[in-house]
Amino acid sequence: MHLTSRRRGAELEDAILAAGWEVLTEHGYGGFTYEAVAARAGTSRPVLYRRWSQRHDLLQATLRRNWMAQPIAVPDTGDLREDAIGVLRNADTARSHMITTMSVLLLEYFRETGTSFSELRDVLRPPGLATPFERLVARAVERGELTAAPRSSRVVNLPFDLFRHEMFMTLRPVPEETIVEIIDDVWLPLLDRRGS
Template sequence: MPERRRGAALEKALLDAAWEELTANGYARFTMDAVVQRAGTSPPVLYRRWSDRDELVRAAIAHVLEQSRVEVPDTGSLREDVLTLMREINTTRARLVTVMSAHLASYYQETGTSPSDLLGARHEKTADVLFDRAVARGEITPEHLSERIKSLPFDLLRHEILVTFAPVPDRVLEEIVDTIFLPLLR
Protein backbone atom coordinates (compact mmCIF):
# COMPACT_ATOMS: atom_id res chain seq x y z
CA MET A 1 0.00 0.00 0.00
CA PRO A 2 1.50 3.37 -1.00
CA GLU A 3 2.31 5.87 1.71
CA ARG A 4 -0.27 8.61 2.12
CA ARG A 5 0.97 12.02 0.96
CA ARG A 6 0.23 15.14 2.94
CA GLY A 7 1.05 18.84 2.97
CA ALA A 8 3.88 19.98 0.72
CA ALA A 9 4.54 16.46 -0.63
CA LEU A 10 0.91 16.11 -1.71
CA GLU A 11 0.82 19.58 -3.24
CA LYS A 12 4.04 18.90 -5.17
CA ALA A 13 2.61 15.60 -6.45
CA LEU A 14 -0.57 17.34 -7.60
CA LEU A 15 1.30 20.16 -9.34
CA ASP A 16 3.73 17.71 -10.96
CA ALA A 17 0.76 15.69 -12.21
CA ALA A 18 -0.89 18.85 -13.56
CA TRP A 19 2.29 19.83 -15.41
CA GLU A 20 2.69 16.32 -16.82
CA GLU A 21 -0.90 16.43 -18.02
CA LEU A 22 -0.35 19.81 -19.67
CA THR A 23 2.81 18.69 -21.44
CA ALA A 24 1.27 15.39 -22.53
CA ASN A 25 -2.10 16.65 -23.75
CA GLY A 26 -2.08 20.44 -23.86
CA TYR A 27 -4.52 22.82 -22.27
CA ALA A 28 -7.37 22.01 -24.66
CA ARG A 29 -7.59 18.45 -23.29
CA PHE A 30 -6.50 19.33 -19.75
CA THR A 31 -9.09 18.34 -17.14
CA MET A 32 -9.18 18.21 -13.39
CA ASP A 33 -10.21 14.55 -13.64
CA ALA A 34 -7.13 13.71 -15.72
CA VAL A 35 -4.92 15.35 -13.07
CA VAL A 36 -6.72 13.42 -10.31
CA GLN A 37 -6.06 10.16 -12.18
CA ARG A 38 -2.44 11.01 -12.95
CA ALA A 39 -1.80 11.99 -9.31
CA GLY A 40 -3.59 8.93 -7.97
CA THR A 41 -5.85 10.93 -5.67
CA SER A 42 -9.50 11.96 -5.39
CA PRO A 43 -11.35 15.01 -6.76
CA PRO A 44 -11.98 16.59 -3.32
CA VAL A 45 -8.22 16.57 -2.64
CA LEU A 46 -7.60 18.57 -5.81
CA TYR A 47 -10.63 20.90 -5.57
CA ARG A 48 -9.77 21.80 -1.98
CA ARG A 49 -6.65 23.51 -3.33
CA TRP A 50 -7.73 24.77 -6.78
CA SER A 51 -11.31 25.56 -7.69
CA ASP A 52 -10.95 25.27 -11.48
CA ARG A 53 -8.53 24.25 -14.20
CA ASP A 54 -7.31 27.77 -14.95
CA GLU A 55 -6.29 28.23 -11.35
CA LEU A 56 -4.56 24.83 -11.38
CA VAL A 57 -2.76 25.62 -14.65
CA ARG A 58 -1.41 28.90 -13.23
CA ALA A 59 -0.29 27.08 -10.08
CA ALA A 60 1.40 24.31 -12.09
CA ILE A 61 3.26 26.86 -14.21
CA ALA A 62 4.36 28.81 -11.14
CA HIS A 63 5.51 25.52 -9.58
CA VAL A 64 7.59 24.58 -12.63
CA LEU A 65 9.07 28.07 -12.86
CA GLU A 66 10.01 27.92 -9.19
CA GLN A 67 11.66 24.52 -9.68
CA SER A 68 13.65 25.80 -12.66
CA ARG A 69 14.62 29.14 -11.13
CA VAL A 70 17.84 30.54 -12.55
CA GLU A 71 20.41 32.36 -10.47
CA VAL A 72 21.21 35.96 -11.33
CA PRO A 73 24.78 35.92 -12.66
CA ASP A 74 27.36 38.43 -11.47
CA THR A 75 30.38 38.10 -13.74
CA GLY A 76 31.47 41.73 -13.55
CA SER A 77 30.33 42.69 -17.05
CA LEU A 78 26.93 43.22 -18.63
CA ARG A 79 27.90 41.21 -21.72
CA GLU A 80 28.91 38.17 -19.70
CA ASP A 81 25.97 38.52 -17.29
CA VAL A 82 23.45 38.59 -20.16
CA LEU A 83 25.19 35.73 -22.00
CA THR A 84 25.40 33.66 -18.82
CA LEU A 85 21.71 34.19 -18.09
CA MET A 86 20.75 33.43 -21.69
CA ARG A 87 22.86 30.25 -21.64
CA GLU A 88 21.19 29.13 -18.41
CA ILE A 89 17.71 29.80 -19.79
CA ASN A 90 18.70 28.07 -23.03
CA THR A 91 19.84 24.89 -21.29
CA THR A 92 17.21 24.69 -18.55
CA ARG A 93 14.10 26.25 -20.07
CA ALA A 94 14.00 25.55 -23.80
CA ARG A 95 11.41 22.80 -23.28
CA LEU A 96 9.46 24.97 -20.84
CA VAL A 97 9.30 27.85 -23.34
CA THR A 98 8.12 25.47 -26.06
CA VAL A 99 5.46 23.89 -23.84
CA MET A 100 4.23 27.25 -22.61
CA SER A 101 3.82 28.49 -26.17
CA ALA A 102 2.57 25.43 -28.01
CA HIS A 103 0.56 23.54 -25.38
CA LEU A 104 -0.95 26.59 -23.74
CA ALA A 105 -2.12 28.48 -26.84
CA SER A 106 -5.78 27.75 -26.11
CA TYR A 107 -5.26 28.77 -22.46
CA TYR A 108 -4.01 32.20 -23.57
CA GLN A 109 -6.90 32.52 -26.00
CA GLU A 110 -9.55 31.51 -23.42
CA THR A 111 -8.17 33.61 -20.57
CA GLY A 112 -6.98 36.62 -22.57
CA THR A 113 -3.48 36.24 -21.12
CA SER A 114 -0.08 35.72 -22.73
CA PRO A 115 3.16 33.94 -21.83
CA SER A 116 4.56 37.25 -20.61
CA ASP A 117 1.70 37.49 -18.10
CA LEU A 118 2.95 34.24 -16.58
CA LEU A 119 6.68 34.88 -17.00
CA GLY A 120 6.93 38.66 -17.12
CA ALA A 121 7.35 39.81 -13.52
CA ARG A 122 9.85 37.09 -12.64
CA HIS A 123 11.97 37.75 -15.77
CA GLU A 124 11.91 41.52 -15.31
CA LYS A 125 13.21 41.31 -11.74
CA THR A 126 16.12 39.09 -12.81
CA ALA A 127 17.02 41.29 -15.77
CA ASP A 128 16.67 44.48 -13.72
CA VAL A 129 19.36 43.25 -11.31
CA LEU A 130 21.75 42.78 -14.24
CA PHE A 131 21.05 46.23 -15.64
CA ASP A 132 21.21 47.97 -12.26
CA ARG A 133 24.66 46.44 -11.69
CA ALA A 134 25.84 47.52 -15.14
CA VAL A 135 24.67 51.09 -14.47
CA ALA A 136 26.42 51.07 -11.06
CA ARG A 137 29.65 49.86 -12.72
CA GLY A 138 29.39 52.67 -15.27
CA GLU A 139 29.09 50.28 -18.23
CA ILE A 140 25.82 51.79 -19.44
CA THR A 141 23.67 54.81 -18.76
CA PRO A 142 20.06 54.43 -17.62
CA GLU A 143 18.65 56.58 -20.43
CA HIS A 144 19.52 53.83 -22.94
CA LEU A 145 17.51 51.24 -21.01
CA SER A 146 13.94 51.14 -22.22
CA GLU A 147 11.90 48.10 -21.19
CA ARG A 148 11.97 46.95 -24.84
CA ILE A 149 15.77 47.07 -24.99
CA LYS A 150 16.14 45.28 -21.65
CA SER A 151 13.89 42.45 -22.80
CA LEU A 152 15.33 42.25 -26.34
CA PRO A 153 18.02 39.57 -25.89
CA PHE A 154 15.59 37.34 -23.98
CA ASP A 155 12.80 37.94 -26.51
CA LEU A 156 15.16 36.95 -29.33
CA LEU A 157 16.24 33.86 -27.41
CA ARG A 158 12.61 32.84 -26.93
CA HIS A 159 11.95 33.45 -30.63
CA GLU A 160 14.88 31.23 -31.62
CA ILE A 161 13.67 28.45 -29.31
CA LEU A 162 10.15 28.65 -30.73
CA VAL A 163 11.35 28.62 -34.33
CA THR A 164 13.57 25.57 -33.84
CA PHE A 165 11.91 23.83 -30.84
CA ALA A 166 15.46 23.24 -29.59
CA PRO A 167 18.16 24.93 -27.54
CA VAL A 168 19.94 27.72 -29.42
CA PRO A 169 23.59 27.33 -30.50
CA ASP A 170 26.01 29.43 -28.45
CA ARG A 171 27.22 31.33 -31.53
CA VAL A 172 23.64 32.60 -32.01
CA LEU A 173 23.45 33.76 -28.39
CA GLU A 174 26.72 35.66 -28.84
CA GLU A 175 25.47 37.17 -32.10
CA ILE A 176 22.27 38.37 -30.38
CA VAL A 177 24.27 40.02 -27.59
CA ASP A 178 27.22 41.37 -29.60
CA THR A 179 25.63 42.50 -32.86
CA ILE A 180 22.08 43.41 -31.84
CA PHE A 181 21.76 44.09 -28.12
CA LEU A 182 24.99 45.77 -26.98
CA PRO A 183 25.16 48.20 -29.92
CA LEU A 184 21.76 49.56 -28.85
CA LEU A 185 23.21 50.53 -25.46
CA ARG A 186 26.05 52.62 -26.90
Protein backbone atom coordinates in the same frame (compact mmCIF):
# COMPACT_ATOMS: atom_id res chain seq x y z
CA MET B 1 -4.09 -3.98 0.83
CA HIS B 2 -1.20 -1.63 1.58
CA LEU B 3 -2.33 1.76 2.84
CA THR B 4 -0.08 4.79 2.55
CA SER B 5 -0.22 7.63 5.03
CA ARG B 6 -2.48 10.47 4.04
CA ARG B 7 -0.59 13.37 2.49
CA ARG B 8 -1.39 16.88 3.60
CA GLY B 9 -0.32 20.47 3.07
CA ALA B 10 2.81 21.11 1.01
CA GLU B 11 3.46 17.40 0.42
CA LEU B 12 0.03 16.89 -1.12
CA GLU B 13 0.25 20.10 -3.15
CA ASP B 14 3.67 19.09 -4.53
CA ALA B 15 2.28 15.70 -5.55
CA ILE B 16 -0.71 17.30 -7.27
CA LEU B 17 1.36 19.87 -9.15
CA ALA B 18 3.93 17.26 -10.21
CA ALA B 19 1.06 15.10 -11.46
CA GLY B 20 -0.40 18.13 -13.23
CA TRP B 21 2.84 18.71 -15.13
CA GLU B 22 2.99 15.04 -16.17
CA VAL B 23 -0.62 15.13 -17.39
CA LEU B 24 -0.05 18.39 -19.28
CA THR B 25 3.11 17.22 -21.03
CA GLU B 26 1.60 13.84 -21.94
CA HIS B 27 -1.91 14.92 -22.96
CA GLY B 28 -1.79 18.66 -23.59
CA TYR B 29 -4.23 21.22 -22.28
CA GLY B 30 -7.20 19.28 -23.64
CA GLY B 31 -6.30 16.34 -21.40
CA PHE B 32 -5.46 18.53 -18.42
CA THR B 33 -8.60 17.84 -16.38
CA TYR B 34 -9.33 17.61 -12.67
CA GLU B 35 -10.07 13.93 -13.16
CA ALA B 36 -6.76 13.17 -14.89
CA VAL B 37 -4.65 15.17 -12.43
CA ALA B 38 -6.42 13.72 -9.38
CA ALA B 39 -6.01 10.17 -10.69
CA ARG B 40 -2.30 10.71 -11.42
CA ALA B 41 -1.74 12.27 -7.97
CA GLY B 42 -3.68 9.51 -6.21
CA THR B 43 -6.21 11.89 -4.70
CA SER B 44 -9.77 13.05 -5.40
CA ARG B 45 -11.30 15.85 -7.46
CA PRO B 46 -12.76 17.60 -4.38
CA VAL B 47 -9.23 17.94 -2.97
CA LEU B 48 -8.20 19.78 -6.13
CA TYR B 49 -11.36 21.92 -6.22
CA ARG B 50 -10.74 23.09 -2.65
CA ARG B 51 -7.35 24.47 -3.66
CA TRP B 52 -8.06 25.60 -7.23
CA SER B 53 -11.67 26.38 -8.05
CA GLN B 54 -10.98 26.85 -11.77
CA ARG B 55 -8.99 24.65 -14.13
CA HIS B 56 -7.01 27.75 -15.18
CA ASP B 57 -5.94 28.24 -11.55
CA LEU B 58 -4.69 24.66 -11.35
CA LEU B 59 -2.86 25.07 -14.65
CA GLN B 60 -1.17 28.29 -13.54
CA ALA B 61 -0.12 26.73 -10.23
CA THR B 62 1.30 23.74 -12.12
CA LEU B 63 3.22 25.95 -14.53
CA ARG B 64 4.45 28.26 -11.76
CA ARG B 65 5.84 25.32 -9.77
CA ASN B 66 7.77 24.01 -12.76
CA TRP B 67 8.83 27.49 -13.92
CA MET B 68 10.29 28.37 -10.51
CA ALA B 69 11.89 24.93 -10.16
CA GLN B 70 14.15 25.85 -13.09
CA PRO B 71 15.61 29.23 -12.17
CA ILE B 72 17.95 30.98 -14.57
CA ALA B 73 21.37 31.45 -12.98
CA VAL B 74 22.64 35.03 -13.32
CA PRO B 75 26.45 35.12 -13.59
CA ASP B 76 28.48 37.86 -11.94
CA THR B 77 31.83 37.93 -13.75
CA GLY B 78 32.27 41.70 -13.51
CA ASP B 79 31.74 42.10 -17.26
CA LEU B 80 28.34 43.03 -18.70
CA ARG B 81 28.86 41.25 -22.02
CA GLU B 82 30.01 38.00 -20.44
CA ASP B 83 27.20 38.08 -17.88
CA ALA B 84 24.57 38.77 -20.57
CA ILE B 85 25.77 35.93 -22.78
CA GLY B 86 25.88 33.71 -19.70
CA VAL B 87 22.27 34.53 -18.80
CA LEU B 88 21.05 33.55 -22.27
CA ARG B 89 23.13 30.36 -22.22
CA ASN B 90 21.65 29.49 -18.83
CA ALA B 91 18.14 30.32 -20.03
CA ASP B 92 18.68 28.05 -23.00
CA THR B 93 19.70 25.21 -20.69
CA ALA B 94 17.05 25.80 -18.01
CA ARG B 95 14.03 26.91 -20.00
CA SER B 96 14.25 26.09 -23.71
CA HIS B 97 12.45 22.75 -23.36
CA MET B 98 9.78 24.20 -21.09
CA ILE B 99 9.12 27.26 -23.27
CA THR B 100 8.84 25.27 -26.49
CA THR B 101 6.70 22.64 -24.76
CA MET B 102 4.38 25.30 -23.33
CA SER B 103 4.06 27.11 -26.65
CA VAL B 104 2.79 23.91 -28.29
CA LEU B 105 0.73 22.48 -25.41
CA LEU B 106 -1.03 25.69 -24.42
CA LEU B 107 -2.42 26.89 -27.75
CA GLU B 108 -5.89 25.72 -26.72
CA TYR B 109 -5.52 27.46 -23.32
CA PHE B 110 -4.62 30.77 -24.98
CA ARG B 111 -7.52 30.40 -27.42
CA GLU B 112 -9.97 29.53 -24.62
CA THR B 113 -8.87 32.32 -22.26
CA GLY B 114 -8.13 34.98 -24.89
CA THR B 115 -4.72 35.52 -23.28
CA SER B 116 -1.16 35.38 -24.56
CA PHE B 117 2.15 33.89 -23.51
CA SER B 118 3.19 37.36 -22.34
CA GLU B 119 0.23 37.55 -19.96
CA LEU B 120 0.91 34.03 -18.69
CA ARG B 121 4.57 34.95 -18.12
CA ASP B 122 3.46 37.90 -15.98
CA VAL B 123 1.34 35.51 -13.88
CA LEU B 124 4.23 33.08 -13.45
CA ARG B 125 6.83 35.70 -12.55
CA PRO B 126 6.93 36.60 -8.84
CA PRO B 127 5.79 40.23 -8.34
CA GLY B 128 8.48 42.82 -7.72
CA LEU B 129 11.34 40.54 -8.74
CA ALA B 130 13.90 42.19 -11.01
CA THR B 131 14.53 40.37 -14.27
CA PRO B 132 18.02 38.97 -14.88
CA PHE B 133 18.80 41.75 -17.37
CA GLU B 134 17.58 44.44 -14.99
CA ARG B 135 20.01 43.05 -12.44
CA LEU B 136 22.85 42.97 -14.98
CA VAL B 137 22.29 46.56 -16.05
CA ALA B 138 22.06 47.77 -12.43
CA ARG B 139 25.35 46.05 -11.62
CA ALA B 140 27.01 47.48 -14.74
CA VAL B 141 25.89 50.98 -13.72
CA GLU B 142 27.30 50.44 -10.20
CA ARG B 143 30.65 49.36 -11.70
CA GLY B 144 30.70 52.36 -14.03
CA GLU B 145 30.47 50.14 -17.10
CA LEU B 146 27.26 51.91 -18.12
CA THR B 147 26.06 55.42 -17.37
CA ALA B 148 23.09 55.83 -15.05
CA ALA B 149 20.91 57.14 -17.91
CA PRO B 150 17.25 56.08 -17.86
CA ARG B 151 16.55 52.98 -19.95
CA SER B 152 13.13 51.58 -20.74
CA SER B 153 12.20 48.12 -19.58
CA ARG B 154 11.81 47.11 -23.23
CA VAL B 155 15.41 48.03 -24.00
CA VAL B 156 16.83 46.43 -20.86
CA ASN B 157 14.94 43.17 -21.40
CA LEU B 158 15.34 43.03 -25.19
CA PRO B 159 17.76 40.06 -25.13
CA PHE B 160 15.11 37.82 -23.56
CA ASP B 161 12.50 39.01 -26.03
CA LEU B 162 14.76 38.19 -28.99
CA PHE B 163 15.77 34.91 -27.37
CA ARG B 164 12.12 33.86 -26.87
CA HIS B 165 11.25 34.92 -30.40
CA GLU B 166 14.02 32.71 -31.77
CA MET B 167 12.81 29.81 -29.65
CA PHE B 168 9.17 30.21 -30.69
CA MET B 169 10.09 30.50 -34.36
CA THR B 170 12.32 27.41 -34.41
CA LEU B 171 10.96 25.34 -31.49
CA ARG B 172 14.60 24.49 -30.76
CA PRO B 173 17.29 25.60 -28.35
CA VAL B 174 18.94 28.86 -29.42
CA PRO B 175 22.37 28.39 -31.03
CA GLU B 176 25.43 29.94 -29.40
CA GLU B 177 26.10 32.21 -32.41
CA THR B 178 22.57 33.63 -32.16
CA ILE B 179 23.00 34.30 -28.44
CA VAL B 180 26.26 36.18 -29.10
CA GLU B 181 24.67 38.11 -31.98
CA ILE B 182 21.74 39.19 -29.79
CA ILE B 183 24.12 40.61 -27.21
CA ASP B 184 26.93 41.97 -29.41
CA ASP B 185 25.07 43.22 -32.49
CA VAL B 186 21.80 44.40 -30.97
CA TRP B 187 21.75 44.91 -27.22
CA LEU B 188 25.13 46.35 -26.28
CA PRO B 189 25.13 48.96 -29.08
CA LEU B 190 21.60 49.95 -28.09
CA LEU B 191 22.59 50.36 -24.44
CA ASP B 192 25.58 52.48 -25.45
CA ARG B 193 23.42 54.80 -27.55
CA ARG B 194 20.84 55.10 -24.78
CA GLY B 195 23.56 55.73 -22.21
CA SER B 196 25.54 58.26 -24.21
